[in-house]
Amino acid sequence: MIEIKNVSQRFKGPSGPVDAIRNVSLSIKKGEIFGIIGRSGAGKSTLVRTINLLNRPTEGQILLDGQNMMSLSASALREERRHIGMIFQHFNLLSSRTVFDNIALPLELAGVPRETIRTKVNALLELVDLAAQANRYPAQISGGQKQRVGIARALANDPKVLLSDEATSALDPETTRSILELLKRINKELGLTIVLITHQMEVIKMICDRVAVMEAGEVIEHGNVLDVFRAPKHPVTRSMIGDVIAMELPKGVQEFVRTRLAQTREGHGEDHLLRLAFVGHDAEEPVLSEVARRFGLDFNILHGQIDEIQEQAFGSLALLVRGPAAQVEQAKAYLRTRNVTVEELDHVATAD
Ligand SMILES: Nc1ncnc2c1ncn2[C@@H]1O[C@H](COP(=O)(O)OP(=O)(O)O)[C@@H](O)[C@H]1O
Ligand SMILES: [Mg+2]
Structure with missing residues (x-):
């Protein structure tokens, strides 16, 4: 459903050009949870931002359901982006809006009638288990609850895809687990395709179906999570799996x-x-x-x-x-x- 074809991204850095992504091709299937793992600076965020063209790649193509994203007009792209949800490490909530109003925001922007918004937001609050916090402000809820708001907001416009950029990286291990369980449940119940970026192999191990490993802008290895854990090929992959499963000798x-x-x-x-x-x-x-x-x-x-x-x-x-x-x-x-x-x-x- 998402085809990333020969995508490269070059930025102008202070000391010359930076090749953040080098000729990456990946094919993400409908309904799967696809993980992208790599160390800091590997190019993960840049890559995921090319999917909704928040970064317009220097070279290559992005196809979403067969549609070439790069050839869309500005208004068609805006419409298409509505159906790509995104969640972030630091939640990006509006502090002046309540939980309810944060989730309602994308619906308001899409011009959805008030009554429909109310019904929809209430259902989303139930889904992410936040009905009791509806009238609180972001400053009054925990990090895990903030991410649940972020998830509900991302789901408001019934996205085809959910992009998650280090969504659990600011959370403690227990909260991370509960957020990952929520993402898995949403994936199963709604059949939602999720592209999940992380630097933690633990996250990949817990919920992903397939994984791509990135290093210095390149995908160095990809496959089924079980296969990659069973026989990691690249030393970087081995070392990251070693964080979870001690593969190296004491x-x-x-x-x-x-x-x-x-x-x-x-x-x-x-x-x-x-x-x-x-x-x-x-x-x-x-x-x-x-x-x-x-x-x-x-x-x-x-x-x-x-x-x-x-x-x-x-x-x-x-x-x-x-x-x-x-x-x-x-x-x-x-x-x-x-x-x-x-x-x-x-x-x-x-x-x-
Ligand atoms: N807008 C930008 N301008 C210049 N360089 C950038 C920009 N965005 C990212 N980079 C560089 O691209 C590389 C990859 O960054 P990023 O995609 O954020 O990696 P990751 O998310 O894996 O940590 C880094 O070297 C980063 O400094
Ligand atoms: Mg990043």
Whole structure:
């Protein structure tokens, strides 16, 4: 439903041009929650602002439901923007308006009759659980409640898409969770497509279906959240996943493992470092002990964690396996037949 095609954005900076986005192409499907993650300055906000043309890209195309956004007249673009909701890190509420009137604002701007506005805003207040706060002012409510107002306001004109730029970054973890649950519920109940920007992998893990990872203006990796967590390709992705799931070995173990692997490389050791990832029921089966028995291998579990992604159990495990290389190869092949992603590492990644 949203096609971002070969989009580049160059800004004039104080010390020369800045390439905020470099040739990005992404295709976002109707009804999904699509996450865009990256470090600060990666180009996320610039990219999401090109979707509603708050930034007009230097190059490339934006198609929304097949319509080329760049070719719209000023008035057609204004109309189209009404159907793209947006929420922000700092909520952007009007402090002189009550909760009710903040949510009503986009409807007033669209010239909706008073009575319809009342009905609509009351329904939205129910949806975001703020009916009791309708007559309060932004200064009188909590950060989480302010973001709920922001969400209700963004939904007022029945958008096709909701763009969320770091909407939970100013909130504590518990409030973040409740806002993410609300977004997920809206996504499910209204079938609303959500494009969600964040610098926290935790947010991606909790509600996104697919994810794109950005670094220095480029999309360096994208795919299903489960697949990316299972087998991240780019070091930046690995390090960001490492924030959530400790994929790198604890420092204390690193030296020991490094020595063992060096001995194996030099031909007088039999140690192999494996990283396994498994999903769903596979995570619950005693596959490991079976493999150890079957192939006559010794396993030393260095690090492990079971997590939940998209309501499925997701396990990651680092093992030092001792045994002949041929047996280890067979064990790896066997594990793959059991839906376990296996990666043999011949070096020890450092934790930072
Ligand atoms: N209007 C602008 N003028 C000049 N440079 C900008 C402008 N907006 C963003 N940038 C630069 O573009 C890069 C990407 O910024 P941004 O999209 O805000 O990243 P993110 O949201 O991932 O933190 C940064 O180097 C930033 O300084
Ligand atoms: Mg940003």
